[in-house]
Amino acid sequence: MKIFTKDNKISSLVATNSNLIPVINRFGILLGFKEKTIEEICLEKNVNTDFFLAIVNTYTNENYFPEDELLSFSPLLLIDYLKTTHRYYNQYVLPKIERLLAAVMQTCAENCSSLKMISSFYQKFKTELHIHLAQEDEKVFPYIIDLYHNRVLTEGKSIRKYEDEHTSVEEKLSDLKNLVIKYLEPTYDPSAMVEFLNTLFQFEKDLFDHARIEDLILIKQVIRIEEELKTNAAR
Amino acid sequence: MEENVFIIHPSEIVRKGLALILQEYFKMEITQLSSINDLNSFAAITNNLIIVIIQKGLVLPVETEERLRKNNQFFLISLSASTDTEGVTDGYDYDLNVLASNLEIQKLVQVIRKSASKTKTSNTDNGDLTQREKDVIRQVALGLSNKEMADKLNISIHTVISHRKNITEKLNIKSISGLTVYAIMNNLLDISDINPEELI
Numbered sequence: 001m002k003i004f005t006k007d008n009k010i011s012s013l014v015a016t017n018s019n020l021i022p023v024i025n026r027f028g029i030l031l032g033f034k035e036k037t038i039e040e041i042c043l044e045k046n047v048n049t050d051f052f053l054a055i056v057n058t059y060t061n062e063n064y065f066p067e068d069e070l071l072s073f074s075p076l077l078l079i080d081y082l083k084t085t086h087r088y089y090n091q092y093v094l095p096k097i098e099r100l101l102a103a104v105m106q107t108c109a110e111n112c113s114s115l116k117m118i119s120s121f122y123q124k125f126k127t128e129l130h131i132h133l134a135q136e137d138e139k140v141f142p143y144i145i146d147l148y149h150n151r152v153l154t155e156g157k158s159i160r161k162y163e164d165e166h167t168s169v170e171e172k173l174s175d176l177k178n179l180v181i182k183y184l185e186p187t188y189d190p191s192a193m194v195e196f197l198n199t200l201f202q203f204e205k206d207l208f209d210h211a212r213i214e215d216l217i218l219i220k221q222v223i224r225i226e227e228e229l230k231t232n233a234a235r
Numbered sequence: 236m237e238e239n240v241f242i243i244h245p246s247e248i249v250r251k252g253l254a255l256i257l258q259e260y261f262k263m264e265i266t267q268l269s270s271i272n273d274l275n276s277f278a279a280i281t282n283n284l285i286i287v288i289i290q291k292g293l294v295l296p297v298e299t300e301e302r303l304r305k306n307n308q309f310f311l312i313s314l315s316a317s318t319d320t321e322g323v324t325d326g327y328d329y330d331l332n333v334l335a336s337n338l339e340i341q342k343l344v345q346v347i348r349k350s351a352s353k354t355k356t357s358n359t360d361n362g363d364l365t366q367r368e369k370d371v372i373r374q375v376a377l378g379l380s381n382k383e384m385a386d387k388l389n390i391s392i393h394t395v396i397s398h399r400k401n402i403t404e405k406l407n408i409k410s411i412s413g414l415t416v417y418a419i420m421n422n423l424l425d426i427s428d429i430n431p432e433e434l435i
Contacts, residue, residue: 063239063280063283067275113426117416121412171409171410172410172412172413175410175413178413179417179420182407183417183421184420
């Protein structure tokens, strides 16, 4: 576990945790860093350094919780980032997982009914995830943007009402994994399954970190704005 | 249970040196922090073994320590200088002297691990499902509510809930659709009994 600071080289960040490559790509920062520090590259790409550090450290350390001063950047930055991530899931990750699952199915010659159940279950998970992502894009984020710009509380609306959505999607993904590992008869090509599972595991971790960023940073920021407005209104 | 070791000390020499020794012998996950308040960023850890080593005489932020102690196996070790009075003082669980030998450091870690594993709850009953649990899983897959299941199987709702909890613990499957897939894959249920569309 290491907490990165602005003076660290960006190459060391990626060398420590290669899972961060897609994360920093979403900031428009691509490989080929040379000797640049995190601060230098953020300056160059016009990325808020505090924001960048909060994200990469939250991704790297499961137990890391950004200090208050790191939460001072605008929630709009974070929303942009989260939206980019959603697009990445929808356009790249989910189709890839689906392709790999289809490839596994193709290698099954007989007794494929269990595998078909797994495939149905995956579809169920995917539908739920789509709904969840769309709910955030269409309801939660606009609520926050509106709150941020107009600084007015709406009766009956609050960020807490939007919470608690992650768990069921994560539950299904974990179930899917366990069903394959523990109960699915191996009537498929093992190598094809390895590719599918690797991608699935990676996605599970990514999704988990993504949820943590929403819960630990975004929701916390919004609650702070809401409470500020409440106090002002009471005066 | 994961182990988290925090070395909090203003001196980089001390931090790095101690971290090196601990890593060499125990392959522990070590976080080095220069200020006590940096630990606040980690207050959300739960269900881990946490060992925090700080300079003797210093105390952790009260709220953070309370939270970590409540949710983890938590041990606070004071790192005393050679000139300090020896032994454990109030507020710390163990004491480590900067002049301690490798062997003494290893001993200390072993003592801590032992005392942590003692209090760890055992959850090793990972056998097959009982007949009753299979009955319950079948009803869950068919979409019955806990109340309906209790009536049908002639047991109390409380018992249904306890069966469901045990099933989830044994199988590590939580969602209803996941349990349905399990039931079909293990021939507890025929695919014609359910509507596969519903699963989709």
